[in-house]
Amino acid sequence: MRLNREVTAMIDLDMLSRGSGFSLHEGTPRLALVHHGFRANQIGFADARQDRFTDRYASLGLLNLARSAQADYESKRIPHRPEFRYFDEDHYADDAHLAEGITEWLRPAEARFVLVSLYSLAFERTAKMLAMLDPTEVCIVIGGAHPTMAPRADFAHVVVRGEGGAALRHILTELLEPSFGQGPEARGICFTRGGESHMSPPAFDRSLATIPAPAFRYDLTRSPDNSVERVRVRWWKSLGSRPQIYICTQSCRSRCSFCSTYIIHGNLVSRPVSLVSADLDYVIDELGHDSIEFHDDDLLQHDELDDLLDCLGARGVPWSCNARAEFMDSEIAGKLYRAGCRKVFLGIESLNQRTLDYYRKGTTVEMNQNAVRALDTVGIGVVCGFIIGAPHDTVDSIVSDIDRVLELPIVFLSSAILTPDIGTAEFSRAKKRIPLLNSLGDEGTRMNIRPRPDLFGTETPYGLPTVCEAVSKKQLNELYALANCSFFLKASSVARIARLTPADRMEEAEAWCSVQLERARELAESAELDVVRARAAELLAARI
Structure with a gap:
C-alpha cells in the first residue's frame, strides 16, 4: 500500500489503529533495525573517487536498543521477548530490495516495527525507502542526531529524541493505548494521533x-x-x-x-x-x-x-x-601507549587562536602542538582534525593555517569545511546572517529541517551553506582539496603512513595517495584560486 505523504505532519497513529494488520498484544513483536545512509556520505559527494575509502560499521545506537529491550524483557519490564533482525543496506542491491526484505521478515508478526537511525545526508533517501512500507501495518520509528534536532518527519509514526531505551520500552508496552505518550518514560517521544501533534524535548538517561x-x-x-x-x-x-x-x-x-x-x-x-x-x-x-x-x-x-x-x-x-588536546600531555600519552593505544584522533581544528576561540574549543595553539608531539613521541599515530571556513577566514589565513598544520608530526589529516549542522550553535549563528537557511524547513519551522542540495548544492557541506564571508563555497572546496594534497604528497607524511599502517592496508593507503595526486593535477589545471593552482603545480613539480 503506497500513500501520498507530502504533508508536513507525521504519520497518524490512528492509521495503525484502524488497520487490520497490527496488534501490540498478539504474540512476539518483531523489530527490524535498519542501518541506512552510508551510501550517502559527504566524502563521496565531495569526490566520488574517495567513496571506496569510507567506513562500514554497524549502528551502535541500534545495537544498544536491542540489548536494552532484551534486558527489559529479562527483568519483566516488557511482556514479550522481542525478535530483532539487523538490516544493512550494504547487503541489498538497492533500497527497493531492502524495503522488500524488511517487509518479508516482519510479515509473520502482529506487532511490526522498523527502527531507523536517520542521518542528515540520507534524509531524502531514507524518506523514499520508508515510503515503500505500509504505514497501516508497520510502525516506523526513527531516531538519531538529526531527528533529535529536527523531529518532525512525515514518513514516520514515532520520532525519538535523545536516548531511546526508555522510549522503546514505552512504545512496546503502551503504543496505541490511551496512556501512550504520557509519563516520564514517554519523554523524547514525538507523534501524531487523531490529527493532533505531540512534541517532546530530548530524553537523557544513564x-x-x-x-x-x-x-x-x-x-x-x-x-x-x-x-x-x-x-x-x-x-x-x-x-x-x-x-x-x-x-x-x-x-x-x-x-x-x-x-x-x-x-x-x-x-x-x-x-x-x-x-x-x-x-x-x-x-x-x-x-x-x-x-x-x-x-x-x-x-x-x-x-x-x-x-x-x-x-x-x-x-x-x-x-x-x-x-581532546587540552587534556593530553607526555604522561597521559605514555599511559595510553602502555595500555595498547596506537592511534588517536585529535580535534585540533586550527592553529590560529582567533579561529580556535570562535569554535569555542577551549584550547590554545600551543596546547594543540604539544598534544600532537606528546603522542608522536611515544609512538602513537595522530589523526588530526582540521576545519577551514570560519566567518573571518580569508584565502591567505586558510593557506597559512594549512602550512602550520603541515608542520605537525601526524599520520593523517582529516580536513573539513565548517558546517552549520542543524541544532548547533553554528547553525544559530548562521541563521542570523543567512536568511535562506530558514528555507531548510517548511515555512521556516525548525522542527523538520533537512539539507537542501537544490538550494546550496552538493559540494561540501552537502545541502548546507558555508559561513565564510570572504571565501566562496567553491573556493573553500578547492582549499580543502589543497590541504589534503599538500599533506598526502609530502615525503615525510608518506614515510609516517608507511610506518604506522598495517601491511595489509598499505595498498589502500597508496591508492588514497594516488587519488590526491590526481586531484592535485586537476587543481593545477583548473582551480579558480590562483594560489591553489600555483601550490598544486609546486606539489607536482616536487615529485618529478
Whole structure:
C-alpha cells in the first residue's frame, strides 16, 4: 500500500489503529533495525573517487536498543521477548530490495516495527525507502542526531529524541493505548494521533552505566553462516584484521560551536570499568575481534580513566580513540601507549587562536602542538582534525593555517569545511546572517529541517551553506582539496603512513595517495584560486 505523504505532519497513529494488520498484544513483536545512509556520505559527494575509502560499521545506537529491550524483557519490564533482525543496506542491491526484505521478515508478526537511525545526508533517501512500507501495518520509528534536532518527519509514526531505551520500552508496552505518550518514560517521544501533534524535548538517561554486559548486540550483525562480520574501518584507523567499534562514555564535556553531541546526550555518563571489562570479554573472547576502535567523543573524559587503561592494557589488543588536546600531555600519552593505544584522533581544528576561540574549543595553539608531539613521541599515530571556513577566514589565513598544520608530526589529516549542522550553535549563528537557511524547513519551522542540495548544492557541506564571508563555497572546496594534497604528497607524511599502517592496508593507503595526486593535477589545471593552482603545480613539480 503506497500513500501520498507530502504533508508536513507525521504519520497518524490512528492509521495503525484502524488497520487490520497490527496488534501490540498478539504474540512476539518483531523489530527490524535498519542501518541506512552510508551510501550517502559527504566524502563521496565531495569526490566520488574517495567513496571506496569510507567506513562500514554497524549502528551502535541500534545495537544498544536491542540489548536494552532484551534486558527489559529479562527483568519483566516488557511482556514479550522481542525478535530483532539487523538490516544493512550494504547487503541489498538497492533500497527497493531492502524495503522488500524488511517487509518479508516482519510479515509473520502482529506487532511490526522498523527502527531507523536517520542521518542528515540520507534524509531524502531514507524518506523514499520508508515510503515503500505500509504505514497501516508497520510502525516506523526513527531516531538519531538529526531527528533529535529536527523531529518532525512525515514518513514516520514515532520520532525519538535523545536516548531511546526508555522510549522503546514505552512504545512496546503502551503504543496505541490511551496512556501512550504520557509519563516520564514517554519523554523524547514525538507523534501524531487523531490529527493532533505531540512534541517532546530530548530524553537523557544513564542506561549506559547500568545495562548488563554486553552493552551492544553485536551478534545481530553476524553473517548468515554465523561467522564474524568484518567491520570495515578506514585504513588510517586500522590496527587489526578483525576490528570492532565500541563506546564506554556518552556525551562530551566540551561545547564546541559546530557540535551537537551534548545537546543530544546531555551530561557525561561513564560505563563502569567492571562492565567495560565484561563487554570486552564478549567482544574479544567470544566474537574474536582483535582490535577496538573507541567512538567516544573523548575517551579521556571517562570517570575511571586509570582503571580503564589498566583494563585495556591487560587485554593486550591494540585500540584507537578520540581525545581532546587540552587534556593530553607526555604522561597521559605514555599511559595510553602502555595500555595498547596506537592511534588517536585529535580535534585540533586550527592553529590560529582567533579561529580556535570562535569554535569555542577551549584550547590554545600551543596546547594543540604539544598534544600532537606528546603522542608522536611515544609512538602513537595522530589523526588530526582540521576545519577551514570560519566567518573571518580569508584565502591567505586558510593557506597559512594549512602550512602550520603541515608542520605537525601526524599520520593523517582529516580536513573539513565548517558546517552549520542543524541544532548547533553554528547553525544559530548562521541563521542570523543567512536568511535562506530558514528555507531548510517548511515555512521556516525548525522542527523538520533537512539539507537542501537544490538550494546550496552538493559540494561540501552537502545541502548546507558555508559561513565564510570572504571565501566562496567553491573556493573553500578547492582549499580543502589543497590541504589534503599538500599533506598526502609530502615525503615525510608518506614515510609516517608507511610506518604506522598495517601491511595489509598499505595498498589502500597508496591508492588514497594516488587519488590526491590526481586531484592535485586537476587543481593545477583548473582551480579558480590562483594560489591553489600555483601550490598544486609546486606539489607536482616536487615529485618529478
